Amino acid sequence: MTKVDLSVNFAGLQMKNPVTTASGTFAARESGEFYDISRLGAVITKGVAAEPWQGNPTPRIAETYGGMLNAVGLQNPGAEEYIKKELGYLKDFDVPVIANLAGHSIEEYCAVTEMLNDTDVAMYELNISCPNVKLGGIGFGTDPKMAAEVTEAVKKVSRKPLIVKLTPNVTDITAIAKAVESAGADAVSLINTLLGMRIDLRSKRPLLANGTGGFSGPAVKPVAIRMVYQVRRAISLPILGLGGIMTGEDAAEFLMAGADAVAVGTAALVDPTAPVDVVEGLKAFMEREGYENIAALKAAFKG
Template identity: 70%
Template structure:
């Protein structure tokens, strides 16, 4: 039935079999593959990895909100050496593109990870200049177009794989940041990271999260993410990986129409572990219903 569908997309020279990937921080190769076959996805985006292990923030790190959630994990990760020894060999069992999300406190730290991963099976880098949960670095680079440009330039100078820059929505004008990273050589953009949020336990009179604030994600943020993708599409030429609250195939189609070239599924996969593949199937169903043969057909159908 779906034989006439061609879901392939090309993101900065890397061909994906379909436009669905996982959102960093919500995907773990072994844990996620207990629920579905990773080879079904166009790409998998792994958790933020730094040059050395990071222990992250204290608990509680998670809070539910209306139609969404807050997290303040703080990029806990085992470091790039463990990533190379444990994650990459496991991912080699699957036929999918691997996007390594790169974390750092400084330009040097981002570059150290990229350099170490240059000659591995990683297909693309996603540089996280937008995590709201680390005090130093992260979002500090993503909220200033000059800083964002500097990180992009430095990483691009050494990266042997295409570089995606992940943008934060916690800025006045996201299109300006997008232009800065494009001008400094970014091969693609992924957007949006989480919105900075907070919850208070009114019985204890304390913030719910140990970190006080956290990143807001889930279906509730989708309209904001969609609007930003739409704005950035009109500001830059490079491919956009759209994310923010995608929970259904039609949500994915909305992002493609807004200007994304591929989409990432995040919080939906925490709620329903098979969400990335379920959304892919729903997207195919939508394409058949609409008589679309390719992802471009979806994008071209938008008249906004």
């Protein structure tokens, strides 16, 4: 059996393994009731804005074959409360924290960035791709010029490395990736959820109060793999790959496609221990297949 080293350096962040949590699917106290958070390479917390957000009306969740729709709308308690409660709790764990940043405008994105600059947060993930927030959110993520503008502005005030999270709801994701790379992003993460919809045949209304929602889960994995593969060939920034990862083998597929680290999202809502199960599954896969480290696994790809 091969002795495996799972550690990676992601855009300057030393991680004991390449597995983190997708924003919106991890809450420190709640997830921590099921597994030791310190076993993860990093955690990405729920989108946080400078001020509290109410989110969307309910129902916010609908199931689909092999996936789900959500239209939570980035409900969050605001940066002040986040620093006190979420970061305060995470202090006791040996795990780097990546804060997912939400905003309706460039000013709001910059405001939350500045509020978190003096915290222990290791890195930022700029959420310009939430399909459930009309102003800001996906508005920035679908236009290369606007994506570059907000990246540049946040980069200017940020004292931490910046990941920009990309939406799949565009004609050419590589155009957005290139734009944020030129604007100074330190890494990209992809994919955010796909815009989806379901209708309740009894009430003849959309299942979600918001009408549409973000589609995630194993059903979207092939789309995510394809986009990671395309973006890998378009830019040289580190890539955090996500979209439907349920197992260690799924994670290996993303790494081969060009990701440097991965995030587990919907799987963790289905099964709270999924992120650590993916770490163990990836380790077992690499031992079995004879990959000594993540670089060797990535290099083995023949595509």
